[in-house]
Amino acid sequence: MSKKTSSPTLEHHPVVTRKKWLEARLHLLAQEKAFTQARERLAARRRALPWVKIDQEYWFEGPQGRESLADLFAGKSQLVVYHFMFGPRDQAGCAHCSFWADNFNPIIAHLGQRDVTMLAISRAPRKKLVRFQTRMGWDFPWVSSHGSDFNYDFNVSFTAAAVRSGKQFYNYRMAPAYCADREGVSIFYKNAHGEIFHTYSCFARGIDMLNTAYQYLDLVPKGRDENPDNTQSWVDYHDRYKK
Numbered sequence: 001m002s003k004k005t006s007s008p009t010l011e012h013h014p015v016v017t018r019k020k021w022l023e024a025r026l027h028l029l030a031q032e033k034a035f036t037q038a039r040e041r042l043a044a045r046r047r048a049l050p051w052v053k054i055d056q057e058y059w060f061e062g063p064q065g066r067e068s069l070a071d072l073f074a075g076k077s078q079l080v081v082y083h084f085m086f087g088p089r090d091q092a093g094c095a096h097c098s099f100w101a102d103n104f105n106p107i108i109a110h111l112g113q114r115d116v117t118m119l120a121i122s123r124a125p126r127k128k129l130v131r132f133q134t135r136m137g138w139d140f141p142w143v144s145s146h147g148s149d150f151n152y153d154f155n156v157s158f159t160a161a162a163v164r165s166g167k168q169f170y171n172y173r174m175a176p177a178y179c180a181d182r183e184g185v186s187i188f189y190k191n192a193h194g195e196i197f198h199t200y201s202c203f204a205r206g207i208d209m210l211n212t213a214y215q216y217l218d219l220v221p222k223g224r225d226e227n228p229d230n231t232q233s234w235v236d237y238h239d240r241y242k243k
Contacts, residue, residue, distance in 0.1 A: 010221060010222065013221075046200060047199075049199065049200060051189065051197035051198065051199050052197060052198045053195060053196070053197055054069065054188070054196040054197065054198055056149070056153070057069070058145070058148050058149070058150045059147075059148055060072065060121065060143040060144060060145055060148065060150070061125070061126040061143060061144040061146065062126070062141065062142075062143035062144070063141070063143075067143065069150075069188070069196060070190065070194060070196060072117065072119060072141075072143065073117055073188075073190050074117045074141075075117075076112070076115050076116055076117040077115050077189060077190050077191070078114075078115055078116045078117070078187070078188070078189055078190075079116070079117050079118075079119075079187070079188040079189075079190070080111070080116060080117070080118040080119075080185065080186075080187055081118075081119060081120070081121050081185065081186045081187075081188070082097075082100065082101070082104070082118070082119070082120045082121070082183075082184075082185055083120075083121060083122075083151065083154065083156040083181075083182070083183055083184040083185065083186065084097045084101065084120040084121065084122045084142070084183070085097045085122070085179075085181040085182065085183055086122035086123065086124040086128070086129065086132070086181070087122075087123050087124060087157075087180055087181050088123055088124055088125060088146055090124060090128070091128070092132055092135075092237075093122065093124070093129075093132050093136075094181075094183070095235055095236055095237050096183070096232050096235055097183055098136060098237055098238070099211065099213070099232070099235050100183070100207065100210065100211050101120065101136070101138060101140070102136075102138075102213075102238055103210070103211060103212045103213070104118065104120070104138065104140040105138055105139060105140050108140055108141075117141070118140065118141075119140065119141035119142060119143060120140065120141070120142040120143075121142075121143055121144075121145050121150065121151070122142070122144060122145065122181075123144070123145055123146055123151055123157055123181065124144060124146065125144055125146050126143070126144040126146075129142050129143075129144055135239070136237070136238070136239070151181070154184070154186055154198075154201060155169055155170055155184075155201075155203075156170075156181060156182050156183070156184045156203070157180060157181050157182075158170075158177060158179075158180055158181075158182075159180075160180070162177055163177045163178070163179070163180055164177075165177065170182055170203060170204075171203040171204045171206070172203075182203065182204075183203065183204070183207060184201055184202060184203040184204075184206075184207065185201065185202055185203075185206075185207050185210065186198065186200070186201040187199045187200040187201070
């Protein structure tokens, strides 16, 4: 049974008058506004990061067959890639990446209006991606990097030797190795000359803010209500939850 982190607070939570609640809420609102402003400044610094030009050619297998990294932009100048954990030997995509992917379909059209193409990339062969995508009811673009160095070059996939060594370079540091694929998001820009640049990547807790469900759970009394020693132990494929 998962540990509960919020029950004592719920059972003995302070209850006050509406006037007292409003005073406390206004105090928190000031902190929220400061956080929002700090987040906007951080986003500006993120966009100001220097870029790295992509000189290597990468090829993928997608709905249109063999596609280059340039093709994946699909007429836009900005590309968001979700690194979805789904290895060549896996029969299904990662349940935790699926938790994130459940957010993708509704936002694709909106991102397109701001010159952004978004898709997922995994090492599993295209036919496995299609089969799993059909099961999940998704139709966002998803391509296979099977046979490409793409995942390895962007530090979300690791060789068998790296996993055996117990160490891998992930999230900008050497970290314990326990699997051949990890999650992340990478951003690319293509200029008018067709040159492609890597502008940003984030991993692990860095993609936390991209999960809409978590943002709502942070608002409710129980919060995420997760086991602190295994935070996502409750997560499953959406078609396996009990109603």
